[in-house]
Structure formats: structure tokens, C-alpha cells
Amino acid sequence: MHYLTGRHQHTLDGKGRLVLPAKFRAEFQSGGWVAPEKGRSLAMFTVGEFTRRADEYRILSHSENEFDRRRSLFWSSNSCEVEVDRQGRFALPASIRDIAQLDGEVLFIGHLDHIEIWNPELFAAYASSGGEYFTQVAPQ
Numbered sequence: 001m002h003y004l005t006g007r008h009q010h011t012l013d014g015k016g017r018l019v020l021p022a023k024f025r026a027e028f029q030s031g032g033w034v035a036p037e038k039g040r041s042l043a044m045f046t047v048g049e050f051t052r053r054a055d056e057y058r059i060l061s062h063s064e065n066e067f068d069r070r071r072s073l074f075w076s077s078n079s080c081e082v083e084v085d086r087q088g089r090f091a092l093p094a095s096i097r098d099i100a101q102l103d104g105e106v107l108f109i110g111h112l113d114h115i116e117i118w119n120p121e122l123f124a125a126y127a128s129s130g131g132e133y134f135t136q137v138a139p140q
Helices: 022-028 047-061 066-077 094-099 120-135
Strands: 007-011 017-019 032-037 041-045 080-082 089-091 105-110 115-118
Touching: 022 105, 032 047, 032 066, 032 094, 041 047, 041 120, 047 066, 105 120, 115 120
Parallel strands: none
Antiparallel strands: 007 105, 017 089, 032 041, 032 080, 041 115, 105 115
């Protein structure tokens, strides 16, 4: 498996389309899936990774736990298949863009087995505490 890493900024066009960064395009030549992710972001999965995640949510959909069933329902009802054209463009439905508050500038974040799509301001707030781990000076 090729790991997806890095950060790339692009702009959402007036038709709700994004251009997938060139670095990620080979993984999504056959299309992919976009689904809600933690932190008001979206996740873009290859077909294989989406299948694995969907299997996890399918199990939750039969849970006795009401929260798990609702989470599974929200995830599946807001997931969509996307086709990536020759220029690397793909469209996101307005309802999914609204979940992640996407409008204008958008960050693509490689997160190893998937790509996360973020509003830059929400990403900065969400990820800042993770950066503390890497920027703290070790005690002497």
C-alpha cells in the first residue's frame, strides 16, 4: 500500500468541485468515496478502504447501542461515490460540503490510508494540540 501523506491547499469552485492534488491522483484513478470524518472534516477513501470502513459501520448499524446506530446512519447517509476526471476534479454535493463547512479554500491532508478534506480554520483548531507532541522540548 502507498501511504497518503502531506498537506495541499486548493480552492472549491463555484460548481462545488475540487481538484485532487496530483500526488494523490494515482490512488483514485478508479474513483473513490467521500464520507464524514471526525472534527467536521470529510474523508476520501479508495474503493477498498471504503469497503473496509463500511463493514465497520455495518456492524454498528445492528448494535443495541442507539448512539452507534445513529452514527452509522449519519455516516452512510452522508457518504457518496465520486468520480475523478482527467484534470483531477471531482464534485462534492452541497450537503456534504456543509458538514465540513467547506467554502473557498480547502485543505487536503494525507492521513495514511485516506485523505481528509478540511476547512483550513477548522483544521488549525483541531490539529494544533497534536502538534504540541512534536514541538515540546524534552526535559534535560
